[in-house]
Amino acid sequence: MRWALEEAGLAYEEMLIGPEDQKSDSYRRMQPFGQVPVYEEDGLVLFESGAILLHIAERSEVLLPSEPHARARAKTWVFAALNSIEPHVQNYTSLDLFFAKEEWAKLRRPSALETVQGRLESLARWMEGREYLEERFTAGDLMMTTVLRILRHTDVLTKIPVLEAYRLRCEARPAFQKALAAQMAPFAKNAPAGK
């Protein structure tokens, strides 16, 4: 969300919340599943990263070309990142993140890895000879990069150089760097004592 706002050149204010807020009735009225982020603007409340990204992108030529076909294609890639890639990435990375001690997670690992690799290889074939998913950077690349970087602590992406190069190309954008620094700042500020 921060990256999209930086690309679009829109000012924003952050409001940090904690696990107790996420369970509260007042938060659930804004986000029925208790997740982050929530986006507020002039009385409009949105949730879901994809919906928030499209909402911001609709005000930015950087994120969504005004030409109708190119605009529709950019949106297609937002959905592709969220629905054809992310679920398989999450299924694989969740094995270590949430289920490391579970016997089923050990047995599941090979097939989960094979599935995510298959999707990434299909994406890599598409990316051959391209710098971005379409003619130029769009909201589709922003979302795809956001999904791919979930794998940055693994060797899954580094084994597919065309995708690793693509991820780094998108992350080199000044708007990404600015958003990442802003995202990390509260973690540094609120680090536990002695760390």
Next chain:
Amino acid sequence: MRWALEEAGLAYEEMLIGPEDQKSDSYRRMQPFGQVPVYEEDGLVLFESGAILLHIAERSEVLLPSEPHARARAKTWVFAALNSIEPHVQNYTSLDLFFAKEEWAKLRRPSALETVQGRLESLARWMEGREYLEERFTAGDLMMTTVLRILRHTDVLTKIPVLEAYRLRCEARPAFQKALAAQMAPFAKNAPAGK
């Protein structure tokens, strides 16, 4: 996709493909992951059900209210269906559909069920006292119903009456019934001999 086209009152032609088509280079140029459906219109090629739905919905007041806040909220629910509900539904139903003989799938079942139930209970809390996700039926309900009905062969949804009633309310729409009949027709026509 058919349901959206029927709600929007747009004519369409179907083109059936087979597993060999899905693997072909020419199909992969339209759908990089080899999946269905693909949508073609005046030289524009789109994939991803969510993207195709939004593209169709943008031409239909039935699917997307023109009032900007209501429009953005409807889109939020399309993403919520696809990203906060569907991955967990798929993780649960895939255990029987694709991994029934796997030891890990047996061990995984309780936690997969718990996760999908948790998401559905959050959705049920939202739906209390409502007929639709927002003030009236939108593309968000179309996508949510499409996701919920993946569970129709299980007892997961019937155990949450507010959601089962919601699914049936949406499926009672004439456009859904017409789309479902059109979807099933080729299966009947191409049924294996002796069945």
